[in-house]
Amino acid sequence: MTATLERGLNALREQIDAPVAAFFSSCVSCGICAEACIFYRETHDPKFTPIRKLDLMRRLWRNEYTLFGRLANMVGLGRRITDDDLSAWEELVYDSCTMCGRCTMACPVGNDITMMIRKMREGMSAAGHGPVELIGAAQRHSDGSSPMGDLRKALRARVKHASQETGIDIEFDKQGADYLAIFSAQEIAEFPDVIAAMARIFKKAGVTWTVSEDAYEATNVGVQIGNRDIARLLVGRIVDTAEKLGVKGVISPECGHAYQALRWEGPNLIGRPYTFEVVHIIELLDRLRAQGKLKTTGKDTTRLTFHDPCQINRRGGIDREPRNLLNMVADDFIETDDAGTMNWCCSGGGGVGPNERANAVQSKAFNMKKRQFEKVAPDKIVTMCAFCHHTLEAQLDDNNMDIEVQGLTELMAEYLDDETWERGPER
Amino acid sequence: MKPMLPELMQTHGVSRRRFLKYCATLTSLMALPPAMMPRVAQALETAVRPSVIWLSFQECTGCTESITRSHAPTIEDLIFNAVSLDYHHTLQAASGHAAEAAREQAMKDHHGKYLLVVDGSIPVGDPGYSCIAGISNRDMLKETAAGAAAVVAVGTCAAYGGIPHADPNPTGAVAVSEIIKDKPIINVPGCPPIPVVMTGVLSHFLTFGVPKLDDLGRPAAFYGETIHDRCYRRPFYDKGLFAEGFDDEGARAGWCLYKLGCKGPTTKSVCATVKWNGGTSFPIEAGHPCLGCTEPDFWDNGGFYRPLSVPAGDFRKVGLAAVAAGAVAGIGGGMLAHRNRAKAAAEHEEVDAHDLEKPS
């Protein structure tokens, strides 16, 4: 089987539901979604107006899901969607949208444009119009165990290293543990310190956890490229493993779309609720804080700011939790403009980061973050998404900005009230 | 020889001062420049009393009542006396053959010069509905109009068909203008018209001939503005103060009657300024909305007590039918859409990561 226009249109047809119809019926083409979009704001190119990215989907809806549209078709007024149309929309649907969700928040009539982009990608990918990098990642992840290929060896090594560093045993495939921890490939590859941080925090809090080679990868390229079948396959691996191990919950790591995929899309993909809970690591840490199981000593005296990952805050509802935690350890915490629910995207999410074709527009989009950071001039940017972390580091570097970026879990572990642990610059 | 106006005034004890004042009023009513007043006076004084034939067809005699109602001899009355009313059913003493003979005599004596006044509409559906001396209204009108200098259609029935013409118009009633096409016709609508408007029109005809008429054949001087524009209750309309019922506080306080169906905004007449019964009052002042009686088809213009802004049709049934039709069509459309989506789902072929590429 290969991708064809008809498969794409068919996939798109499956996506039309009442909210989509209500949204298209309500659009007054006011253009306010553009004002909320990082890509439009930084390029001022009107083609990046979010709702225009859905013109084809709107056409399909009108042609096939409205009586008036059907009548218009009968008299030859309806325009069909061609493969060339889809080609032209690749740039709009993939390269210039991180599915950050700001347009959804801005739309005066309440259109969830982001949700529709997610649906639009179902059609695009099935018609063979997904970005090659994401297709490659999907193939690597489907065939192997991670979009970066097979990271099982690396995982073993990272976990072993964390165990040695902390002196805490981290057991693989431990039946009946409280939580199964999964990771973003980015963490395993670039930010493995999070494993040690989790080990120390959980040890102190009395939380038992485990890791599995069968399901260690949290990212889900199926959600990014927009393919439910692939997304289901990848979520299914985690669900199977978690249920096999009989854990109470799965910890969604510091990764934005992974949280969307596992927490919100997953049960709908597999068609049933889980037998376990999905909790984001920061949600869990805040829960431990509230229970008095997470205590810290000392404060970070550097000037800190926080970057809200779109999928975790705006589209995930985790807003107060990281701030509760930061306030425990930060002495000089300053928010950027629009922080919180309306924070601006790091510019790399939603599959834009790996997409080479999007590099130029992405670095333009980053100017928004750049100005925001310049305004508050932090020594360190804390975040709770490894891909935001990765993107910020790379983009700051490109812009010759010397600001450290750190994951919140790591930061919390640094100030963990833990007498057995030597902390400080000499670490 | 019939007496001229000055003699008549003398016998009725009307001073010249009062006569001139009347002329001034007429001059302004007819929207003539004030300098014309002496000409009006002179014209009236020297006018030879023309012969007037007054035909009453399908009417209620309200117009005659209006023009003659006076509890004391008025100037209007006087002016009326200044014409030679040679035929008028209601007012003439003669009856039967003698009456008809008077009409025929006047038509013969004053051929081409007499003024024909008509009140009432003419049944043309079945002329038998209204006959006088065995002559149908239509025939009598045609016959009498043939030698007239001009025709004055007094009252809305004669001018536009009026109440007999109201839906479903059982008699096939029509206006004078539907039958007479070759004579100047002055329409003086109203149900009934204001007396002074009738005498004003007659005065104008006597002095300067046919006045300037609007598109509906009405003297522009008397039918140029809407009642709403000149209504003393207009400030309440502007302030948004409306009577909601005939006995509510707003009605007692004299607020605007728009919501009670007043047709003032679309009715052209001088009711609000000239008023009735010697300037005493007019319907709105008496607390009743204007019915719009100077306009064609006023009887059928959407109901007297229905505000102008309220649709006149049977919209509730239409609305309910529309809800039902829309819902059914919506369910139909929804089913088609469902089928479309179900078909798509049935045709879904599971995609694996190697299906994401196009065949190259």
Next chain:
Amino acid sequence: MNNPYFDLLMWARGPAFNIALFIFVAGIALRVVEIVALGRKRDLAPAKGNPVAQGLKTIFTRSVPRKGLVAYAPITYIGGYIFHMGFFVAFFLFGPHIAFIDGLIGVSWPNLSRVIIESAVALSVLALFALLYARMADPVRRALTTFDDCLVWLLSLLPMVTGYVAVNKLFGDPTLMLALHILSVELLMIAFPFTKLMHAVTFVMARYYNGAIQGRKGAQS
């Protein structure tokens, strides 16, 4: 003799209104039912917030602009507010209109004075021209503009202009102007189900869905 203006007015108040009402009501019913009939799959992910409550709340809260955005599109926002508020004031608070609604569905409420109504209309018309300017001058809006937008702009303008002219007797026969005013509203009604005017109904659904989707996740909306 007939008065053609009266005939037009009576046609506007009678058959034309019935036709317009039928298309308006049936069209809206059709489109709303069609949307609802599409349905949505039950969400199997355990809810973190209350989707229904937040959906309902968002119907109202979304009327307030998101912080920071007004400065980016001042004409669209401010013009949009003024137009909508002016239109609503003129439509819902003018005595004859209330009489119309009362006659239609038997519900009425107090009205405002003409000065306020006409000020609202004047502001609303100015706002419409500002919005048209923004639509033409601003690349985003120009690129989004379709025939639908232009048509709806015109159809929104006409009732206000004809209404103002009819009430103030600016020109033309008052009966004719009233007829034209009613006809212009009927055009708006007829166009309603086929154009973006539908947003005046479906925005409630859109905002509800938006709020419910976000609310389910415990996220703001």
